[in-house]
Amino acid sequence: MKTHPLLPLPDYQRIYQVIYSVLQASEVACTHRACILFTIAGTLILREHYKLPATISTGVMAMMVNEKNSTVAMYGRMGDGPESDSQAFHAWVECKGWLIDFMAPIMGIGFKEDGHVQHVPRWMLQKPLADQKTCINDLRRTGDYYLEHDSALAESLIDSQSGSSIDLANVCLSWFRRPPSALKELALGDSQGTPKKLVLRAPSIDGVW
Numbered sequence: 001m002k003t004h005p006l007l008p009l010p011d012y013q014r015i016y017q018v019i020y021s022v023l024q025a026s027e028v029a030c031t032h033r034a035c036i037l038f039t040i041a042g043t044l045i046l047r048e049h050y051k052l053p054a055t056i057s058t059g060v061m062a063m064m065v066n067e068k069n070s071t072v073a074m075y076g077r078m079g080d081g082p083e084s085d086s087q088a089f090h091a092w093v094e095c096k097g098w099l100i101d102f103m104a105p106i107m108g109i110g111f112k113e114d115g116h117v118q119h120v121p122r123w124m125l126q127k128p129l130a131d132q133k134t135c136i137n138d139l140r141r142t143g144d145y146y147l148e149h150d151s152a153l154a155e156s157l158i159d160s161q162s163g164s165s166i167d168l169a170n171v172c173l174s175w176f177r178r179p180p181s182a183l184k185e186l187a188l189g190d191s192q193g194t195p196k197k198l199v200l201r202a203p204s205i206d207g208v209w
Contacts, residue, residue, distance in 0.1 A: 005126040020202035032109040039091035041172040042102040054095040060148035061090040064139040101125040123207040
């Protein structure tokens with residue numbers, strides 16, 4: 001029996017689009033490197049607009065993105081085993097037994113920037129936590145994934161967020177409306193302080209992991 005994701009695709013897509021669009025408009029964050037902001041904003045939206053007990057996780061994430069050539073996308077680094085720290089990590093949402101990564105549709109941009117030639121599709125990432133592999137070497141099929149959460153790192157990263165980062169997350173929370181409702185009109189000041197109307201602009205999602 002197929003398991004339905006916690007969020008319908010239109011809702012996941014709306015959350016991803018809102019966060020992406022606010023970060024792009026802010027001229028502050030590097031959007032495809034802003035996993036902690038995607039996660040903070042996504043968690044706030046799930047708690048406020050969906051009344052879901054979402055939490056923030058950080059650490060190592062690895063996923064098989066192409067089983068034909070055994071390509072694994074990994075956030076973190078390999079030492080004696082998978083490791084993470086403040087310079088090498090990923091952030092994601094956990095909620096009611098689900099992994100939800102709102103930055104997944106643009107993960108390929110960062111990997112390409114780092115020199116990896118493998119194409120990573122713009123797909124939604126929502127998976128039951130029960131499906132995660134217990135060892136990174138067990139990633140065999142496309143979509144197989146491995147997580148290693150570091151709670152101390154999560155607390156440190158959240159505590160280190162600047163006031164402007166928290167402000168951006170709250171802008172996402174204020175602007176968001178559950179589909180099919182239209183978004184409210186909202187403006188965000190640019191680097192000169194000039195108000196700029198927020199509009200949805202994000203690479204489209206064309207599949208599901």
